[in-house]
Amino acid sequence: MEGSFMSMEVCQLYINPRDIRLLKQNVWSDDLVPGQLKWRNKKVEVDAVYRGAHIRKLTKKSYYIAYYKPKRLFGEQEWHLNAEYEDPSLMRNKLSLDFFSSIGVLSPRSEHVDLTLNARKQGVYLRLESVNEDFLLARNLPHGSIFYAVDADANFSLMSELDDDVKKSLDLGYETKVEVEGDMERLQEFIYKTNTLKRDEFENEVENYLDVDQYLRWLTGIVCTQNYDGFVQNYALYCHGESKRFYMIPWDYDATWGRDLTGKEMDPDYVRVEGFNTLTARLLDVERFRKQYAAILTEVLHHQFTVPYMEEKVRSLYTKIKPSVMNDPFLKERLDQFHKEPDFILDFIEKRRQVLLNEVGNLL
Known part of the structure; x- marks a missing residue:
């Protein structure tokens, strides 16, 4: 299956109770605490901290894990453990990232695991590959900068989404994960030109x-899965080390397949086919790019974004995680809804596809 690691495994995390108290005292802190991890028959020293934005307030916490000794294991330096607590299916993030991979978009690998903390069951988590140097190495991609879109100012606009004013700097909204000299300046130059070039000039320079092509495939993926926030955040930008062209990489896609980030149902026509953000608007203002997008979207609507294509993936993933979900201490009151989610997701696909x-x- 696209984006999969190995079969579902147990991840055993140990953190001194004193350090757990420190984490709980300030859930917004990014200060790492030491711990140990038993994983795939290896016992290693790690650093850990809560991760995410609003999800840090939730009962079931998500974690960022960084290897300390050794610094790298199984080709990784770090990864993420997502609780997926507000997604009643616990599947949307993985389904989305695998879907993006299936339509030709660079996408993190993921797998569900059982997590224990100090030998106490924490339930089902999604282990997510970090988008960093290891992500590039695993795909034989040349070294290049990676910028995370961490808030709504990563909108490819000169205007701020957060304070409705002209941006003080065009790097607002981005956090540098991997940096190559000159790439941030190139991104700022690209954003400026996106907003100031005439249509014919933009068409000639944007490529x-x-x-x-990759951007339009990413646009197709986000429009199909209907991640409203994904147009201005929830992505990473990779600057190709040789071509110096930017690639979109999806991230945090639990608010998809018919539910928002709080788990509430969304109408299947909530996100328009043209999507949002300034760069998308400029691209679709050019006839040949608009037709190219229409062709990609039509192909996906007749192949990957269909109930026959997705049903086996949805039901097999549900079957795989079901035994662990049944024993998840945080989900005992939500089991009825969990069991209904495969049908809900497939119903959304059919309705969204028709839209x-x-x-x-x-x-056209």
Whole structure:
């Protein structure tokens, strides 16, 4: 299956109770605490901390894990353990990332695991590959910068989404994960040109900065899965080490497949086929890019984004995690909804697909 690691395993994390108290005293702190991890028959020293934004307030915490001794294991320096607590299916993030991979978009690998903390069961978690140097090495991609879009100012605009004013700097909204000299300046130059070039000038220059085909495939993925926040955050930018063109990488896709970030149901027509953000608007203003997007979207709507294609993936993943979900101490009151989610997701796919099939003609 796309984006999979090995079969579901047990991840045993040990943290001194004193350090757990420190984490709980300030859930917003990014200060790492020491711990030990038993994983795939290895016992290693790690650093750990809570991760995420609003999810840090939730009862079931998510974690960032960094290897300390050794610094690298199984080709990784770090990874993430997501509780997926507000997704009643616990599957949306993985389904989304695998879906992106299936349509030709660079996407993190993921797998569900059983987590214990100090030998106490914590339930089902999603282990997520970090988008860093190891991500590039695993895919034989040349070394290049990686910028995380950490808030809504990563909107490819000159205007701030957060304070409704002109941005003080065009690097707002981004956090540097891997840096190559000159790449942030190139990103700022790209954002400025996206907002100031005339249509014909933009059409002629944009492919010097952006892998347009990959971007349109990313746009197709986000429009199909309907991640409203994903247009201005929940992505990483990779600057290819040789071509110097930017690639979009999806991240944090639990608010998808018919539910928002709090788990509430979303109407299947909530996100328009044209998507959002300034860069998308500029690309779709160019006829040949708009037609290229329509062709990619139509292909996906007839192949990957269909109930027959997705049903086996949804039901097999549900079957795989079901025994562990049944024993998850945080999910005892939610089991009825969990069991209904495969049908809910498949129903959303059919309804969303019909919406997009009706709207794709507007692009032509």
